[in-house]
Amino acid sequence: MPLVRISLLAGKPDSHKRKIADAVHRALVETISIPVQDRFQIITEHAQPDLIYDPNYLNISRTGDVVIIQITLSAGRTLELRKSLFRRAADLLHQEVGLRKENVFINLVEVAKENWSFGNGEAQYAQ
Amino acid sequence: MPLVRISLLAGKPDSHKRKIADAVHRALVETISIPVQDRFQIITEHAQPDLIYDPNYLNISRTGDVVIIQITLSAGRTLELRKSLFRRAADLLHQEVGLRKENVFINLVEVAKENWSFGNGEAQYAQ
Amino acid sequence: MPLVRISLLAGKPDSHKRKIADAVHRALVETISIPVQDRFQIITEHAQPDLIYDPNYLNISRTGDVVIIQITLSAGRTLELRKSLFRRAADLLHQEVGLRKENVFINLVEVAKENWSFGNGEAQYAQ
Numbered sequence: 001m002p003l004v005r006i007s008l009l010a011g012k013p014d015s016h017k018r019k020i021a022d023a024v025h026r027a028l029v030e031t032i033s034i035p036v037q038d039r040f041q042i043i044t045e046h047a048q049p050d051l052i053y054d055p056n057y058l059n060i061s062r063t064g065d066v067v068i069i070q071i072t073l074s075a076g077r078t079l080e081l082r083k084s085l086f087r088r089a090a091d092l093l094h095q096e097v098g099l100r101k102e103n104v105f106i107n108l109v110e111v112a113k114e115n116w117s118f119g120n121g122e123a124q125y126a127q
Numbered sequence: 128m129p130l131v132r133i134s135l136l137a138g139k140p141d142s143h144k145r146k147i148a149d150a151v152h153r154a155l156v157e158t159i160s161i162p163v164q165d166r167f168q169i170i171t172e173h174a175q176p177d178l179i180y181d182p183n184y185l186n187i188s189r190t191g192d193v194v195i196i197q198i199t200l201s202a203g204r205t206l207e208l209r210k211s212l213f214r215r216a217a218d219l220l221h222q223e224v225g226l227r228k229e230n231v232f233i234n235l236v237e238v239a240k241e242n243w244s245f246g247n248g249e250a251q252y253a254q
Numbered sequence: 255m256p257l258v259r260i261s262l263l264a265g266k267p268d269s270h271k272r273k274i275a276d277a278v279h280r281a282l283v284e285t286i287s288i289p290v291q292d293r294f295q296i297i298t299e300h301a302q303p304d305l306i307y308d309p310n311y312l313n314i315s316r317t318g319d320v321v322i323i324q325i326t327l328s329a330g331r332t333l334e335l336r337k338s339l340f341r342r343a344a345d346l347l348h349q350e351v352g353l354r355k356e357n358v359f360i361n362l363v364e365v366a367k368e369n370w371s372f373g374n375g376e377a378q379y380a381q
Contacts, residue, residue: 007296044296044298046296046297046298049268049271049272049297050271050296050297050298050299051295051296051297052275052293052294052295052296052297053293053294054291054292054293054294056291057289057291057292057293057372058372058373058378060372060373060374062373068257068294068296070257070326079368079377079380082368082369082377083368083376083377083380086371086375086376086377087375087376088375089371089375090371090373090374090375091375101373101374101375102373102374103373104371104373104374104375105294105371105372105373106370106371107257107326107365107369107370107371108365108366108369108370109326109363109365109369110365110366110369
């Protein structure tokens with residue numbers, strides 16, 4: 001159910017991108033109880049001029065390894081859970097992919113739980 | 128007003144993509160009364176490693192023909208209308224494009240009706 | 255904090271795209287008090303068949319120069335502020351980039367202010 005968009009600068013090998021996607025998904029599973037199989041992710045690579053990030057906003061130092069992760073998910077997770085998701089995603093991206101935690105940008109877009117159809121034209125989470 | 132993002136694996140002909148976009152738009156028109164001319168869609172193709180979908184989540188069998196459709200639209204449609212949108216989109220994608228309904232993934236992102244500017248710097252739907 | 259996605263037809267020089275991104279960011283800074291450094295933007299170019307826009311919806315005449323701007327931002331701006339953002343973005347895109355205001359399509363997606371992590375696994379805007 002989360003639909004995850006992962007954006008990064010072009011030029012990384014597929015294995016690197018896969019590890020990023022794996023780490024983000026594992027964080028979702030471990031912190032907000034997303035089922036392991038509930039995995040839908042879109043990775044996009046961008047040329048330098050097309051991925052614009054501030055290298056220092058909030059005194060966080062970002063480099064060309066920055067990863068912008070936008071996660072659309074059902075509403076209702078507590079603030080504590082959302083914080084734990086951010087924390088775990090950054091930890092795993094550091095441990096498993098070698099990213100600096102400063103380079104992990106995450107945004108959550110919350111939607112109603114009935115706003116998903118996983119196939120067959122049904123709203124599987126309605127009710 | 129709906130802004131529709133359609134993501135699929137690379138390699139389909141333009142005619143296939145167009146039919147998908149047509150079917151999704153027709154479903155919006157027929158079920159939730161979107162004006163025919165209110166059509167704004169962005170199609171993106173992705174290499175295999177960059178479009179990750181579970182092939183079996185919720186016992187729905189997905190293949191490389193999977194289409195992930197994210198629709199940003201104004202809030203306020205009833206659950207019944209949203210369900211009919213899902214149903215009609217899957218039906219039309221099956222009938223008109225030949226997709227298996229299992230391969231139709233849809234997510235709705237609802238926003239306030241005043242959160243759109245269709246041009247000229249005005250919020251045309253704000254009152 | 256706003257995460258800005260800018261979509262346009264392929265074939266424009268980088269300088270054109272940069273000016274668009276600059277104008278959108280400046281509008282955010284000037285109207286809704288986004289910090290200058292709070293800048294995260296993703297620009298995507300699309301082939302003709304993949305960027306579908308109605309050339310006349312609401313009697314607004316759109317051409318191949320159309321720019322579709324989707325801005326995810328924290329909720330809470332008044333309608334007046336959001337209107338001023340639309341107005342200023344269209345004005346600046348006209349003045350600084352030479353776009354016709356009819357070609358400026360903007361959509362806002364509002365999220366909770368705690369739904370952002372700018373790095374380090376923290377929710378910097380929570381609290």
